[in-house]
Amino acid sequence: MVNKLKNINSYFKPILKSLSAQALKMNVRIYLVGGVVRDLMLGEKIFDLDIVVEASAIDFAHKFADTHKKEFKKHHTFGTATVFFDNHHIDFVTARSETYPSFGVLPKVKPATLKEDLLRRDFTLNAMAISLNKSDYGKLIDYYNGESDLKNGFIRILHDKSFLDDPTRILRAIRFEQRFSFKLEKHTLVLAKEAIAKNALGLVNPHRLREELILLLKEKTPGKYVKRLNELKMLQLMGINVKFAKNDFRIFVEIERAIEFYKNNFKSHRLLEEWLVYLMAILYRIKRSDTAKFLDVFGFRKGEKIRVLSLYDNMDKLKELNNRVLPHVIYKTLNPLSFESIIFFYAYYRQKNIRKNIEKFLDKLINIRLRLKGEDLRKLGFKPPTLYGKIFEKLLYAKIDKGFKTLEQETSEACIIFENYQSKH
Numbered sequence: 309m310v311n312k313l314k315n316i317n318s319y320f321k322p323i324l325k326s327l328s329a330q331a332l333k334m335n336v337r338i339y340l341v342g343g344v345v346r347d348l349m350l351g352e353k354i355f356d357l358d359i360v361v362e363a364s365a366i367d368f369a370h371k372f373a374d375t376h377k378k379e380f381k382k383h384h385t386f387g388t389a390t391v392f393f394d395n396h397h398i399d400f401v402t403a404r405s406e407t408y409p410s411f412g413v414l415p416k417v418k419p420a421t422l423k424e425d426l427l428r429r430d431f432t433l434n435a436m437a438i439s440l441n442k443s444d445y446g447k448l449i450d451y452y453n454g455e456s457d458l459k460n461g462f463i464r465i466l467h468d469k470s471f472l473d474d475p476t477r478i479l480r481a482i483r484f485e486q487r488f489s490f491k492l493e494k495h496t497l498v499l500a501k502e503a504i505a506k507n508a509l510g511l512v513n514p515h516r517l518r519e520e521l522i523l524l525l526k527e528k529t530p531g532k533y534v535k536r537l538n539e540l541k542m543l544q545l546m547g548i549n550v551k552f553a554k555n556d557f558r559i560f561v562e563i564e565r566a567i568e569f570y571k572n573n574f575k576s577h578r579l580l581e582e583w584l585v586y587l588m589a590i591l592y593r594i595k596r597s598d599t600a601k602f603l604d605v606f607g608f609r610k611g612e613k614i615r616v617l618s619l620y621d622n623m624d625k626l627k628e629l630n631n632r633v634l635p636h637v638i639y640k641t642l643n644p645l646s647f648e649s650i651i652f653f654y655a656y657y658r659q660k661n662i663r664k665n666i667e668k669f670l671d672k673l674i675n676i677r678l679r680l681k682g683e684d685l686r687k688l689g690f691k692p693p694t695l696y697g698k699i700f701e702k703l704l705y706a707k708i709d710k711g712f713k714t715l716e717q718e719t720s721e722a723c724i725i726f727e728n729y730q731s732k733h
């Protein structure tokens with residue numbers, strides 16, 4: 309028997325041994341399952357563990373967490389539990405079978421054997437297990453020929469109703485297909501297309517589609533994933549009535565580069581929600597009202613919606629940055645925007661001047677702050693205080709353009725601005 313866990317990294321080795329010892333003690337059978345088995349067989353890095361327990365997963369996980377003094381969280385509704393190990397987590401699930409009361413809704417579950425548990429899963433490559441039990445520790449359990457599909461590069465569903473039961477699997481199929489440069493197996497592709505034609509995606513809770521779409525956009529090089537979604541007309545079925553010509557996918561590569569540039573050069577700025585920039589590259593191509601509707605229906609968060617919609621309001625303003633403009637104009641244009649929108653525009657507009665101006669903003673202008681405070685204006689006798697907002701705005705633009713270094717420079721400029729204001733009113 310080949311021990312598939314022989315080469316597992318030294319961090320996980322003792323954890324798996326300890327799980328195995330506890331299973332022996334409790335006289336229950338446990339297995340490593342799902343994506344982690346797939347990734348081990350592909351030689352990919354692994355992060356988290358999924359364990360199927362042929363008994364109560366919650367009891368098993370609870371005891372394991374106690375032994376290792378780790379944080380433990382249970383989810384009664386699903387009969388699952390998670391134990392947190394440093395930066396990794398171990399998910400425990402009771403072996404279960406699933407039946408779908410109707411297409412697209414969440415399944416009804418009941419305890420079952422490992423074989424049935426594996427049958428409820430999405431694709432053969434995700435339906436393998438490795439035994440953690442003493443008698444056959446490390447043995448691959450492959451009822452559905454996952455290993456052969458892995459070798460031949462096929463994404464294959466386990467039964468014909470799979471996509472109808474859970475249409476989010478259509479997005480998952482594309483995610484795995486593109487991630488591993490595999491192919492959807494012929495019959496699987498036919499069934500995916502059939503499910504799409506029957507508008508199966510329309511039957512799923514849109515929030516679940518949102519989650520899957522985000523996962524897809526979080527993959528490396530999301531452009532090729534979007535291309536595939538487009539080929540299969542899936543964006544359109546999600547209400548994104550977009551037309552991509554061949555060259556239109558170039559934006560995704562530009563975004564990859566822009567994100568790299570941002571990450572390498574502006575380490576002190578906050579981390580980007582990279583997937584959102586890619587989503588922008590899909591959505592800006594459709595009407596503002598359709599984008600707003602899509603974001604609402606799919607349950608995107610308010611902040612995400614604001615950032616995406618800001619593209620429409622700023623597309624033309626950004627073009628002005630292709631001219632020679634004063635630094636404060638750059639500031640005024642870019643400061644109200646999120647980093648995601650700015651990076652989108654950096655990728656979208658390939659004109660040298662626009663890019664240079666954006667770099668200037670991110671590098672220098674964004675950090676410029678006034679030394680002068682409201683209290684200082686009050687001491688100078690400026691009235692009424694309702695004017696201060698306007699004065700500060702003008703003062704900041706003057707500081708940006710003229711490069712003031714001292715408080716004195718700011719004070720004398722503030723006086724000029726105030727006098728100008730008084731003479732006009």
Ligand code: CTP
Binds near residue numbers: 344480
């Ligand atoms: N699964 C499924 N159907 C879904 C979601 C998940 O059958 N709609 C099963 C698969 O067996 C999958 C496992 O649950 O392997 C764990 O799901 P998840 O963590 O989402 O996927 P991974 O396969 O681990 O993929 P990733 O590498 O992207 O985390």
